[in-house]
Amino acid sequence: MKERSSGRMRAPRSFLAVATAGIMALALTACGGTTKDSANSGGGAGAASTASANPNAPLKEGIKLAFLPKQINNPYLTLVDKAGISAAGEYKGEAKEVGPSDASASSQVSYINTLVQQRQDAILISANDPNAVCGPLQQARQRGIKVVSYDSDTAPECRDVFINQAASEEIGRSQVKLLAELMDGEGEFAVLSATANATNQNTWIKYMQEELKKPEYAKMKLVKIAYGDDDDQKSFQQTQGLLQAYPNLKGIIAPTTVGIAAAARYISGSQYKGKVVVTGLGTPNQMRQFVKDGTVEKFQLWNPNDLGYLASYAAAALVSGQITGKQGEVLKAGRLGERTVGANGEIVLGPPFTFEASNIDQFDF
Incomplete structure (x- = not known):
């Protein structure tokens, strides 16, 4: 043990x-x-x-x-x-x-x-x-x-x-609001979650989907929910796969600290830096370098x-x-x-x- x-x-x-x-x-x-x-x-x-x-x-x-x-x-x-x-x-x-x-x-x-x-x-x-x-x-x-x-x-x-x-609803809806701000309210995006059965992730995603039904998000489209299983390497590979599968992808929400860091790391060293928005939930020390180098503009969390x-x-x-x-x-x-x-x-x-x-x-x- x-x-x-x-x-x-x-x-x-x-x-x-x-x-x-x-x-x-x-x-x-x-x-x-x-x-x-x-x-x-x-x-x-x-x-x-x-x-x-x-x-x-x-x-x-x-x-x-x-x-x-x-x-x-x-x-x-x-x-x-x-x-x-x-x-x-x-x-x-x-x-x-x-x-x-x-x-x-x-x-x-x-x-x-x-x-x-x-x-x-x-x-x-x-x-x-x-x-x-x-x-x-x-x-x-x-x-x-x-x-x-x-x-x-x-x-x-x-x-x-x-x-x-x-509050779960507040987290889910706020993630969509933040992404919409960063994407200027239009474009395709994906969610990079943890495990498929994670209670918190699925609840937040449910509220994300409800928020997306509002008319102000009519030009935004959720194309894929991917799962990195809270594993750094798998999340990194899932990010790569999303960008290959969806060439018009404009944003990624990763409501997991492992996922957002892996996604940011991949984007920071790729041709997509400055073109694909990455946001989600992460810790300041974990995300500092990606904020400083311009890969991530804004993300959220709590203490x-x-x-x-x-x-x-x-x-x-x-x-x-x-x-x-x-x-x-x-x-x-x-x-x-x-x-x-x-x-x-x-x-x-x-x-x-x-x-x-x-x-x-x-x-x-």
């Missing part, structure tokens, strides 16, 4: 300024979304728990948490998990990261089973597939283990709460440090009984302040933020 634990990570040097200005509300969270937007009055816990929350209960000490990302070598999720591990130190908890090296649908199952055997107090998961992990997660919950999904949701009945980096921090505090609050995942409950999240649990047990970090040449050097993550 691959396992990583760490201490505190250095926060972005501009965090305080950004937080004070309120530019990013909860700032940049990177690759996640929710599958459900239904008005479910209860949280994800559903019938699994009928206990009432005690918002004044203190956070328990010695809580054992485990972060289970889609894949352990994903740079974005590494940032998220390290921040969550560091946050656990604030409430005297113990946290670690474990996970597979591939992002296949079933790759996380054995890790969940092991964490149950280890008697973790909470499992925090970015799901490769919303349903493939449900069986073992439900077994974990039956044993009293709290389950928090983050970045990419499970089916709601398989977890207690979902920490969403930004992965804040996403991991919020998820960590949500897990601690669940274990301590401060919240149960019911709609309307208030989560006290350390330096991030309070967040209200929404429908289906969803807790939203904040809106996406747009990075460009004028502001990218203000961030370091």
